[in-house]
Amino acid sequence: MAARGAARAGVRAGVRAGAAGAVLVAAHTAVNTRLWRRPPPARPVAERVSVLLPARDEAAMIGPCLAAVLAATGVRDLEVIVHDDASTDATADLVTAVAATDPRVVLQRGQGPPGGWLGKTHACARAAEAATGTVLVFVDADVTLAPDALARAVALLRDTGLDLVSPYPRQEAVGLAERLVQPLLQWSFLALLPLRAAERSPRPSLSAAGGQLLCVDAAAYRRAGGHSAVRAEVLEDIALLRAVKRAGGRGVVADGTRLAATRMYTGAAELRDGYAKSLWAAGGGRVAASAGQVGLLGWLFVLPAAAALRGSRAGLVGYLAGVAGRVVTARATGGRAWPDATAHPLSICALGWLTALSWWRHHRGTLSWKGRLLR
Structure with missing residues (x-):
């Protein structure tokens, strides 16, 4: 009986501590959204800008993407290099048609990555080799970029004195699975990463970037070794920022809500496979680190919610803090706040399942993306 009472007391203490942690995270999220770097108003860009677009089997997307890039305002000297990564669809043909009418567009026809490379890192590296811009x-x-996105991204890079900025696009989430999981991307760095400290710190752990839209000083990119330095990294965006830091540079994720929009995955199956290909690497490629991350999030956001269902007031406070953090994030990033934020504990559970699936596939050697095994 005494042991049972001690166990219950331990659970209650765990719930109170988890709830207190959730409150602190919510407060940090609110502070971070105020400190988050936001692009200045657009102004004419005097330097040459190279837009580098890696593509594999993107026939459905490449047309609108290219059209938006070419409609950029405020960039007088623009080149667009598309590296087609051995697409099996009409991607290359569509780019060829655009290049025939706009000399700013150059198509590179790739044959796929050599050994030791991933497809995206190889495509980015080859495009960057041909680039002549200073940005x-x-x-x-x-x-899909807004007309002033390039000019504002370059202005942000130059005004801050940073070497790399990653304006995070507005994430469009349509289906149930997308709405459950996708908001965790922007929530994760706004809730858990001290952004202003991260942009000053050389520490690899204080790094967040998104490869969907990434603006980097060309000289800093080459000092860091470019994508050649991260050729085998499945999370190549974060790895590139870490390489820039190792070379003495600085960078950070920024607010790109009004600069660009994307629907990262279409449907539950694509979302599952997309996250499964990379989540194993989120803990530095260590099972214990991944388990610790998921365990911490479960303690802060799932345990209090479960306790709240059993009448715990502390648990209710913790649950509401988790919801509040998600609402703050949604309003800062153009996402849907209600009712999606109320499912935050379920979102964390989904993340835990996807992480376990990612490790399982990694262990079995069955990770794949766009028809290629990732090794």
């Missing part, structure tokens, strides 16, 4: 802007094919 490199990497854009994924599923991203």
Whole structure:
């Protein structure tokens, strides 16, 4: 009986501590959204800007993406290099048609990555080798830029004195699975990463970036070794920022809500496979680190919610703090706040499942993306 009472007391203490942690995270989220770097108003860009677009089997997306890039305002000297990564669809043909009418567009026809490389890192590296701009802007094919996006991204890079900025696009989430999982991307760095400290710190752990839209000083990129330095990294965006830091540079994720929009994954199956290919690497490629991350999030946001269902007031406070952090994030990033934020504990559970699936596939050697095994 005494042991049972001690166990219950331990659970209650765990719930109170988790709830207190959730409140602190919510407060940190609110502070971070105020400190988050936001692009200044657009102004004419005097330097040459190279937009680098890696693409594999993007026939459905490449047209709108290219059209938006070419409609950029305020960039007088623009080149667009598309590296087609051995697409099996009409991607290359569509780019060829655009290049025939606009000399700013150059198509590179790739044959796929050599050994030791991943497809995206190889495509980005080859495009960057051909680039002649003093600013490199990497854009994924599923991203649609606003007309002033390039000018504002370059202004942010130069005004802050940073070497790399990653304006995070507005994430469009349509289906149930997308709405459950996608908001965790922007929530994770706004809730858990001290952004202003991260942009000053050389520490690799204080790094966040998104490869969907990434603006980097060309000289800093080359000092860091470019994508050659991160050739085998599945999370190549974060790895590139860490390489820039190792070379003495600085960078940070920024607010790109009004600069670009993207629907990262279409449907539950694509979302599952997309996250499964990379979540194993989120803990530095260590099972214990991944388990610790998921365990911490479960303690802060799932345990209090479960306790709240059993009448715990502390648990209710913790649950509401988690919801509040998600609402703050949604309003700062153009996402849907209600009722999606109320499912935050379920979102964390989904993340835990996806992380376990990612490790399982990694262990079995069955991770794949766009028809290629990732090794």
